[in-house]
Protein backbone atom coordinates (compact mmCIF):
# COMPACT_ATOMS: atom_id res chain seq x y z
CA UNK A 1 0.00 0.00 0.00
CA UNK A 2 1.49 3.39 -0.94
CA UNK A 3 1.99 5.73 2.02
CA UNK A 4 1.81 9.50 1.87
CA UNK A 5 1.52 12.65 3.93
CA UNK A 6 -1.86 14.36 3.64
CA UNK A 7 -3.75 17.12 5.42
CA UNK A 8 -6.76 16.13 7.50
CA UNK A 9 -9.60 17.76 9.44
CA UNK A 10 -10.77 15.81 12.48
CA UNK A 11 -13.66 16.26 14.91
CA UNK A 12 -11.13 16.33 17.76
CA UNK A 13 -9.20 19.23 16.22
CA UNK A 14 -12.45 21.09 15.44
CA UNK A 15 -13.60 20.61 19.04
CA UNK A 16 -10.24 21.66 20.51
CA UNK A 17 -10.20 24.88 18.47
CA UNK A 18 -13.83 25.65 19.35
CA UNK A 19 -12.99 25.17 23.01
CA UNK A 20 -9.96 27.46 22.70
CA UNK A 21 -12.15 30.30 21.38
CA UNK A 22 -15.05 29.65 23.75
CA UNK A 23 -17.35 28.61 20.89
CA UNK A 24 -16.97 31.96 19.09
CA UNK A 25 -16.66 30.89 15.42
CA UNK A 26 -15.45 34.35 14.44
CA UNK A 27 -12.28 33.73 16.49
CA UNK A 28 -11.47 30.29 15.05
CA UNK A 29 -8.02 30.01 13.49
CA UNK A 30 -8.55 27.57 10.62
CA UNK A 31 -4.80 26.83 10.60
CA UNK A 32 -5.18 25.13 14.00
CA UNK A 33 -7.71 22.65 12.59
CA UNK A 34 -6.03 21.54 9.34
CA UNK A 35 -3.31 19.06 10.35
CA UNK A 36 -0.60 17.21 8.47
CA UNK A 37 -1.20 13.47 8.83
CA UNK A 38 0.24 10.16 7.63
CA UNK A 39 -2.04 8.23 5.34
CA UNK A 40 -2.07 4.78 3.76
CA UNK A 41 -3.49 4.92 0.25
CA UNK A 42 -5.41 2.03 -1.25
CA UNK A 43 -3.52 -0.34 -3.54
CA UNK A 44 -3.51 0.73 -7.17
CA UNK A 45 -6.36 -1.28 -8.74
CA UNK A 46 -6.73 -2.18 -12.45
CA UNK A 47 -8.58 1.07 -13.31
CA UNK A 48 -6.62 3.30 -10.90
CA UNK A 49 -3.95 5.90 -11.45
CA UNK A 50 -1.19 6.63 -8.94
CA UNK A 51 -0.53 10.38 -8.87
CA UNK A 52 2.20 12.55 -7.46
CA UNK A 53 0.38 15.79 -6.63
CA UNK A 54 2.28 18.80 -7.93
CA UNK A 55 -0.05 21.68 -7.10
CA UNK A 56 -3.56 22.21 -5.77
CA UNK A 57 -5.86 25.15 -5.24
CA UNK A 58 -7.44 26.16 -1.97
CA UNK A 59 -11.19 25.65 -1.90
CA UNK A 60 -13.77 27.06 0.43
CA UNK A 61 -15.31 23.76 1.40
CA UNK A 62 -12.11 23.13 3.41
CA UNK A 63 -12.78 26.28 5.37
CA UNK A 64 -16.39 25.17 5.88
CA UNK A 65 -15.04 21.75 6.95
CA UNK A 66 -12.68 23.29 9.50
CA UNK A 67 -15.27 25.70 10.88
CA UNK A 68 -18.05 23.06 10.79
CA UNK A 69 -20.33 26.03 10.13
CA UNK A 70 -22.60 24.48 7.49
CA UNK A 71 -22.44 20.84 8.52
CA UNK A 72 -19.75 19.15 10.59
CA UNK A 73 -18.56 17.12 7.63
CA UNK A 74 -15.70 15.48 9.57
CA UNK A 75 -18.26 14.17 12.06
CA UNK A 76 -20.63 13.05 9.30
CA UNK A 77 -17.75 11.17 7.64
CA UNK A 78 -16.91 9.23 10.83
CA UNK A 79 -14.54 11.63 12.61
CA UNK A 80 -12.03 12.73 9.98
CA UNK A 81 -11.76 13.85 6.39
CA UNK A 82 -8.81 14.23 4.06
CA UNK A 83 -9.88 17.28 2.04
CA UNK A 84 -8.81 18.59 -1.33
CA UNK A 85 -10.81 18.41 -4.54
CA UNK A 86 -8.83 20.36 -7.11
CA UNK A 87 -5.31 19.32 -8.06
CA UNK A 88 -2.78 18.87 -10.80
CA UNK A 89 -0.48 15.86 -10.68
CA UNK A 90 2.02 13.67 -12.47
CA UNK A 91 1.06 10.09 -13.26
CA UNK A 92 3.58 7.82 -11.52
CA UNK A 93 1.77 4.50 -11.94
CA UNK A 94 -1.24 3.03 -13.75
CA UNK A 95 -3.39 -0.07 -13.28
CA UNK A 96 -3.50 -2.76 -15.98
CA UNK A 97 -6.80 -1.56 -17.50
CA UNK A 98 -6.01 2.16 -17.60
CA UNK A 99 -6.10 3.35 -21.21
CA UNK A 100 -6.22 7.17 -21.14
CA UNK A 101 -3.10 7.82 -19.05
CA UNK A 102 0.50 6.68 -19.02
CA UNK A 103 3.34 7.24 -16.58
CA UNK A 104 4.70 10.77 -17.01
CA UNK A 105 1.39 12.34 -18.10
CA UNK A 106 0.16 15.44 -16.30
CA UNK A 107 -3.46 15.23 -15.17
CA UNK A 108 -6.10 17.40 -13.54
CA UNK A 109 -8.49 16.01 -10.98
CA UNK A 110 -12.17 16.86 -10.86
CA UNK A 111 -14.46 16.54 -7.88
CA UNK A 112 -17.64 14.99 -9.26
CA UNK A 113 -17.62 12.25 -6.62
CA UNK A 114 -20.54 10.19 -7.87
CA UNK A 115 -22.52 11.11 -10.98
CA UNK A 116 -26.29 10.69 -10.88
CA UNK A 117 -28.11 9.24 -13.91
CA UNK A 118 -27.83 12.60 -15.72
CA UNK A 119 -24.14 12.97 -14.88
CA UNK A 120 -24.45 15.56 -12.11
CA UNK A 121 -22.66 14.88 -8.82
CA UNK A 122 -24.60 13.37 -5.97
CA UNK A 123 -21.61 14.13 -3.79
CA UNK A 124 -18.23 15.83 -3.97
CA UNK A 125 -14.94 13.94 -3.86
CA UNK A 126 -12.74 14.79 -0.90
CA UNK A 127 -15.74 16.22 0.92
CA UNK A 128 -19.05 14.41 1.37
CA UNK A 129 -18.48 11.37 -0.89
CA UNK A 130 -18.09 8.42 1.53
CA UNK A 131 -14.55 6.98 1.73
CA UNK A 132 -13.17 9.62 -0.63
CA UNK A 133 -9.64 10.82 0.10
CA UNK A 134 -8.83 14.30 -1.17
CA UNK A 135 -5.72 15.70 -2.74
CA UNK A 136 -3.96 17.97 -0.28
CA UNK A 137 -1.48 15.12 -0.15
CA UNK A 138 1.87 14.28 -1.66
CA UNK A 139 0.47 11.26 -3.49
CA UNK A 140 -2.96 9.91 -4.33
CA UNK A 141 -4.62 6.88 -5.87
CA UNK A 142 -7.62 7.81 -8.01
CA UNK A 143 -9.87 6.13 -10.53
CA UNK A 144 -9.01 6.94 -14.13
CA UNK A 145 -12.54 8.42 -14.51
CA UNK A 146 -11.58 11.15 -12.05
CA UNK A 147 -8.85 12.59 -14.25
CA UNK A 148 -8.65 14.93 -17.22
CA UNK A 149 -5.50 15.45 -19.30
CA UNK A 150 -3.89 18.77 -18.38
CA UNK A 151 -3.83 21.10 -21.43
CA UNK A 152 -0.15 21.99 -21.07
CA UNK A 153 -0.14 23.98 -24.33
CA UNK A 154 -3.09 26.23 -23.39
CA UNK A 155 -0.96 29.27 -22.60
CA UNK A 156 -1.58 29.28 -18.85
CA UNK A 157 1.27 28.80 -16.42
CA UNK A 158 1.31 25.87 -14.01
CA UNK A 159 -0.25 27.79 -11.10
CA UNK A 160 -3.02 29.22 -13.28
CA UNK A 161 -3.84 25.72 -14.51
CA UNK A 162 -3.88 24.44 -10.92
CA UNK A 163 -6.39 27.18 -10.04
CA UNK A 164 -9.07 25.81 -12.35
CA UNK A 165 -10.05 22.12 -11.92
CA UNK A 166 -12.87 22.85 -9.46
CA UNK A 167 -13.74 26.46 -10.21
CA UNK A 168 -13.78 26.32 -14.04
CA UNK A 169 -16.31 23.47 -14.40
CA UNK A 170 -18.51 25.11 -11.76
CA UNK A 171 -18.48 28.42 -13.64
CA UNK A 172 -18.92 26.71 -17.01
CA UNK A 173 -21.95 24.82 -15.80
CA UNK A 174 -23.56 27.86 -14.20
CA UNK A 175 -22.99 29.95 -17.32
CA UNK A 176 -24.51 27.45 -19.73
CA UNK A 177 -27.47 26.88 -17.39
CA UNK A 178 -28.15 30.58 -16.69
CA UNK A 179 -27.86 31.57 -20.34
CA UNK A 180 -30.03 28.64 -21.43
CA UNK A 181 -32.73 29.63 -18.95
CA UNK A 182 -32.63 33.26 -20.05
CA UNK A 183 -32.90 32.20 -23.68
CA UNK A 184 -36.05 30.20 -22.94
CA UNK A 185 -37.61 33.56 -22.10
CA UNK A 186 -35.82 36.01 -24.41
CA UNK A 187 -34.37 34.85 -27.70
CA UNK A 188 -31.10 35.97 -29.25
CA UNK A 189 -32.92 37.75 -32.02
CA UNK A 190 -34.89 39.76 -29.45
CA UNK A 191 -31.82 40.76 -27.43
CA UNK A 192 -28.27 39.78 -28.31
CA UNK A 193 -26.19 41.49 -25.65
CA UNK A 194 -26.89 40.88 -21.95
CA UNK A 195 -25.70 42.50 -18.75
CA UNK A 196 -24.01 39.87 -16.61
CA UNK A 197 -22.83 40.47 -13.05
CA UNK A 198 -21.05 38.40 -10.48
CA UNK A 199 -20.06 39.02 -6.90
CA UNK A 200 -16.52 38.32 -5.63
CA UNK A 201 -14.65 35.06 -5.88
CA UNK A 202 -12.80 32.87 -8.33
CA UNK A 203 -15.88 31.08 -9.68
CA UNK A 204 -17.66 34.38 -10.28
CA UNK A 205 -14.61 35.72 -12.12
CA UNK A 206 -14.53 32.75 -14.49
CA UNK A 207 -18.28 33.04 -15.06
CA UNK A 208 -17.75 36.63 -16.21
CA UNK A 209 -14.88 35.60 -18.50
CA UNK A 210 -17.30 33.26 -20.30
CA UNK A 211 -19.91 36.03 -20.59
CA UNK A 212 -17.33 38.52 -21.86
CA UNK A 213 -15.94 36.05 -24.39
CA UNK A 214 -19.44 35.71 -25.88
CA UNK A 215 -19.76 39.48 -26.28
CA UNK A 216 -21.90 40.38 -23.27
CA UNK A 217 -21.39 43.27 -20.84
CA UNK A 218 -19.70 41.88 -17.73
CA UNK A 219 -19.62 43.48 -14.26
CA UNK A 220 -17.61 42.28 -11.26
CA UNK A 221 -18.94 43.52 -7.91
CA UNK A 222 -16.10 42.83 -5.49
CA UNK A 223 -14.50 44.38 -2.42
CA UNK A 224 -10.99 43.52 -3.59
CA UNK A 225 -9.20 46.21 -5.64
CA UNK A 226 -6.56 43.68 -6.80
CA UNK A 227 -9.19 41.27 -8.12
CA UNK A 228 -11.19 44.07 -9.75
CA UNK A 229 -8.04 45.42 -11.44
CA UNK A 230 -7.20 41.98 -12.83
CA UNK A 231 -10.66 41.69 -14.37
CA UNK A 232 -10.68 45.25 -15.68
CA UNK A 233 -7.65 44.21 -17.77
CA UNK A 234 -9.91 41.64 -19.42
CA UNK A 235 -12.58 44.26 -20.20
CA UNK A 236 -14.80 43.38 -17.23
CA UNK A 237 -16.16 46.45 -15.41
CA UNK A 238 -15.51 46.60 -11.67
CA UNK A 239 -18.03 47.71 -9.08
CA UNK A 240 -16.56 48.38 -5.63
CA UNK A 241 -18.70 46.38 -3.19
CA UNK A 242 -17.17 48.19 -0.24
CA UNK A 243 -18.48 51.52 -1.59
CA UNK A 244 -21.87 50.04 -0.63
CA UNK A 245 -20.61 48.71 2.75
CA UNK A 246 -21.08 45.16 1.48
CA UNK A 247 -24.84 45.88 1.54
CA UNK A 248 -25.04 46.19 5.31
CA UNK A 249 -28.17 48.38 5.22
CA UNK A 250 -31.17 49.05 2.95
CA UNK A 251 -29.70 52.44 2.09
CA UNK A 252 -26.53 50.72 0.83
CA UNK A 253 -28.63 48.47 -1.40
CA UNK A 254 -30.58 51.53 -2.64
CA UNK A 255 -27.34 53.33 -3.54
CA UNK A 256 -26.08 50.22 -5.33
CA UNK A 257 -29.38 49.97 -7.18
CA UNK A 258 -29.01 53.53 -8.38
CA UNK A 259 -25.44 52.93 -9.56
CA UNK A 260 -26.38 49.79 -11.48
CA UNK A 261 -29.28 51.60 -13.17
CA UNK A 262 -26.84 54.32 -14.26
CA UNK A 263 -24.18 52.02 -15.70
CA UNK A 264 -26.72 49.82 -17.50
CA UNK A 265 -28.93 52.61 -18.91
CA UNK A 266 -31.76 51.49 -16.66
CA UNK A 267 -31.70 47.89 -17.96
CA UNK A 268 -30.23 46.29 -14.79
CA UNK A 269 -28.61 42.84 -14.75
CA UNK A 270 -30.03 40.05 -16.89
CA UNK A 271 -27.86 37.31 -15.42
CA UNK A 272 -26.34 37.31 -11.93
CA UNK A 273 -23.93 34.80 -10.43
CA UNK A 274 -24.14 34.77 -6.61
CA UNK A 275 -21.91 32.22 -4.87
CA UNK A 276 -22.02 34.08 -1.58
CA UNK A 277 -25.66 34.67 -0.57
CA UNK A 278 -26.02 36.46 2.79
CA UNK A 279 -26.28 40.25 2.26
CA UNK A 280 -25.21 39.89 -1.35
CA UNK A 281 -28.43 38.13 -2.35
CA UNK A 282 -30.92 40.98 -1.71
CA UNK A 283 -28.54 43.38 -3.49
CA UNK A 284 -28.51 41.12 -6.53
CA UNK A 285 -32.27 40.64 -6.39
CA UNK A 286 -32.75 44.41 -6.30
CA UNK A 287 -30.83 44.92 -9.55
CA UNK A 288 -32.21 41.92 -11.40
CA UNK A 289 -33.69 42.85 -14.77
CA UNK A 290 -37.07 41.59 -15.93
CA UNK A 291 -36.78 37.99 -17.19
CA UNK A 292 -33.50 37.80 -15.27
CA UNK A 293 -31.73 34.71 -13.96
CA UNK A 294 -29.89 34.46 -10.65
CA UNK A 295 -27.67 31.39 -10.52
CA UNK A 296 -25.74 29.98 -7.57
CA UNK A 297 -23.67 26.99 -6.52
CA UNK A 298 -22.42 28.51 -3.26
CA UNK A 299 -23.58 29.66 0.16
CA UNK A 300 -20.43 31.14 1.60
CA UNK A 301 -22.16 33.79 3.72
CA UNK A 302 -25.51 32.09 4.31
CA UNK A 303 -27.36 28.90 3.39
CA UNK A 304 -30.78 30.53 3.50
CA UNK A 305 -32.22 33.21 1.25
CA UNK A 306 -35.39 35.21 1.56
CA UNK A 307 -37.17 36.97 -1.30
CA UNK A 308 -40.48 38.35 -2.38
CA UNK A 309 -42.10 35.70 -4.55
CA UNK A 310 -44.66 38.14 -5.97
CA UNK A 311 -41.96 40.48 -7.22
CA UNK A 312 -40.06 37.52 -8.69
CA UNK A 313 -43.21 36.38 -10.51
CA UNK A 314 -44.15 39.79 -11.81
CA UNK A 315 -40.59 40.37 -13.06
CA UNK A 316 -40.42 36.76 -14.35
CA UNK A 317 -37.16 36.22 -12.46
CA UNK A 318 -35.71 32.70 -12.20
CA UNK A 319 -33.52 31.53 -9.33
CA UNK A 320 -31.43 28.54 -10.34
CA UNK A 321 -29.38 26.31 -8.06
CA UNK A 322 -26.53 24.24 -9.44
CA UNK A 323 -23.69 22.24 -7.97
CA UNK A 324 -20.88 20.92 -10.17
CA UNK A 325 -20.51 19.74 -13.74
CA UNK A 326 -21.06 16.39 -15.41
CA UNK A 327 -17.96 14.43 -16.49
CA UNK A 328 -18.46 15.42 -20.11
CA UNK A 329 -19.02 19.05 -19.13
CA UNK A 330 -15.78 19.03 -17.15
CA UNK A 331 -13.89 17.97 -20.29
CA UNK A 332 -15.61 20.75 -22.24
CA UNK A 333 -14.77 23.37 -19.59
CA UNK A 334 -11.11 22.36 -19.85
CA UNK A 335 -11.12 23.40 -23.52
CA UNK A 336 -11.50 27.01 -22.36
CA UNK A 337 -8.29 27.02 -20.27
CA UNK A 338 -6.15 29.91 -21.51
CA UNK A 339 -8.61 30.91 -24.29
CA UNK A 340 -11.28 32.23 -21.96
CA UNK A 341 -10.25 31.22 -18.45
CA UNK A 342 -7.35 33.39 -17.33
CA UNK A 343 -7.63 33.11 -13.57
CA UNK A 344 -6.29 35.55 -11.02
CA UNK A 345 -3.87 33.76 -8.72
CA UNK A 346 -2.93 34.99 -5.24
CA UNK A 347 0.53 36.59 -5.20
CA UNK A 348 2.08 34.03 -2.81
CA UNK A 349 2.39 30.43 -3.97
CA UNK A 350 2.13 28.49 -0.71
CA UNK A 351 4.55 25.65 0.11
CA UNK A 352 3.15 22.29 1.26
CA UNK A 353 4.05 23.14 4.86
CA UNK A 354 2.07 26.39 4.60
CA UNK A 355 -1.27 24.80 3.64
CA UNK A 356 -2.90 25.55 7.05
CA UNK A 357 -1.87 29.21 6.83
CA UNK A 358 -3.21 29.41 3.27
CA UNK A 359 -6.65 28.40 4.56
CA UNK A 360 -6.57 30.85 7.45
CA UNK A 361 -5.71 33.63 4.97
CA UNK A 362 -8.56 32.47 2.74
CA UNK A 363 -10.80 32.62 5.79
CA UNK A 364 -9.58 36.16 6.54
CA UNK A 365 -10.31 37.13 2.89
CA UNK A 366 -6.86 38.72 2.47
CA UNK A 367 -5.85 36.88 -0.71
CA UNK A 368 -5.54 38.75 -3.99
CA UNK A 369 -6.62 35.81 -6.12
CA UNK A 370 -7.12 32.05 -6.04
CA UNK A 371 -4.67 30.48 -3.54
CA UNK A 372 -2.28 27.93 -5.02
CA UNK A 373 -0.60 25.28 -2.91
CA UNK A 374 2.65 23.95 -4.31
CA UNK A 375 2.65 20.40 -3.03
CA UNK A 376 5.80 19.03 -4.72
CA UNK A 377 9.07 20.89 -4.34
CA UNK A 378 10.55 18.79 -7.13
CA UNK A 379 8.66 19.21 -10.43
CA UNK A 380 8.96 16.92 -13.48
CA UNK A 381 10.80 18.26 -16.52
CA UNK A 382 7.56 18.39 -18.56
CA UNK A 383 6.17 21.28 -16.50
CA UNK A 384 9.27 23.14 -15.33
CA UNK A 385 9.04 25.66 -18.17
CA UNK A 386 5.48 26.46 -17.05
CA UNK A 387 6.61 27.83 -13.69
CA UNK A 388 6.67 31.64 -13.88
Ligand SMILES: NC(=O)c1ccc[n+]([C@@H]2O[C@H](COP(=O)([O-])OP(=O)(O)OC[C@H]3O[C@@H](n4cnc5c(N)ncnc54)[C@H](OP(=O)(O)O)[C@@H]3O)[C@@H](O)[C@H]2O)c1
Pocket residue numbers: 059060061166167170199200201202203204221222223224227241246275276280297298299300301322323324362365369370
Ligand atom coordinates in the same frame (compact mmCIF):
# COMPACT_ATOMS: atom_id res chain seq x y z
N1 LIG B 1 -20.95 23.91 -5.67
C1 LIG B 1 -19.77 23.95 -6.20
O1 LIG B 1 -19.44 23.15 -7.05
C2 LIG B 1 -18.82 25.03 -5.80
C3 LIG B 1 -17.63 25.16 -6.49
C4 LIG B 1 -16.77 26.18 -6.14
C5 LIG B 1 -17.07 27.03 -5.08
N2 LIG B 1 -18.22 26.85 -4.39
C6 LIG B 1 -18.56 27.76 -3.27
O2 LIG B 1 -18.71 29.08 -3.77
C7 LIG B 1 -18.23 30.04 -2.84
C8 LIG B 1 -17.24 30.96 -3.52
O3 LIG B 1 -16.13 30.20 -3.96
P1 LIG B 1 -14.96 30.82 -4.84
O4 LIG B 1 -14.03 29.71 -5.08
O5 LIG B 1 -15.53 31.54 -5.99
O6 LIG B 1 -14.36 31.89 -3.83
P2 LIG B 1 -12.92 32.55 -3.69
O7 LIG B 1 -12.22 32.65 -5.00
O8 LIG B 1 -12.17 31.92 -2.59
O9 LIG B 1 -13.35 33.98 -3.25
C9 LIG B 1 -14.15 34.19 -2.12
C10 LIG B 1 -14.75 35.56 -2.25
O10 LIG B 1 -15.64 35.73 -1.17
C11 LIG B 1 -15.87 37.10 -1.04
N3 LIG B 1 -16.14 37.44 0.37
C12 LIG B 1 -15.50 37.02 1.44
N4 LIG B 1 -16.08 37.54 2.55
C13 LIG B 1 -17.09 38.32 2.10
C14 LIG B 1 -18.05 39.13 2.75
N5 LIG B 1 -18.12 39.24 4.08
N6 LIG B 1 -18.95 39.80 1.99
C15 LIG B 1 -18.92 39.69 0.65
N7 LIG B 1 -18.01 38.94 -0.01
C16 LIG B 1 -17.12 38.27 0.72
C17 LIG B 1 -14.60 37.78 -1.47
O11 LIG B 1 -15.03 38.74 -2.40
P3 LIG B 1 -14.44 40.20 -2.48
O12 LIG B 1 -13.62 40.17 -3.72
O13 LIG B 1 -15.67 41.03 -2.57
O14 LIG B 1 -13.64 40.47 -1.23
C18 LIG B 1 -13.77 36.69 -2.12
O15 LIG B 1 -13.30 37.05 -3.38
C19 LIG B 1 -17.68 29.22 -1.67
O16 LIG B 1 -18.66 29.14 -0.66
C20 LIG B 1 -17.44 27.85 -2.25
O17 LIG B 1 -17.52 26.82 -1.29
C21 LIG B 1 -19.11 25.88 -4.74
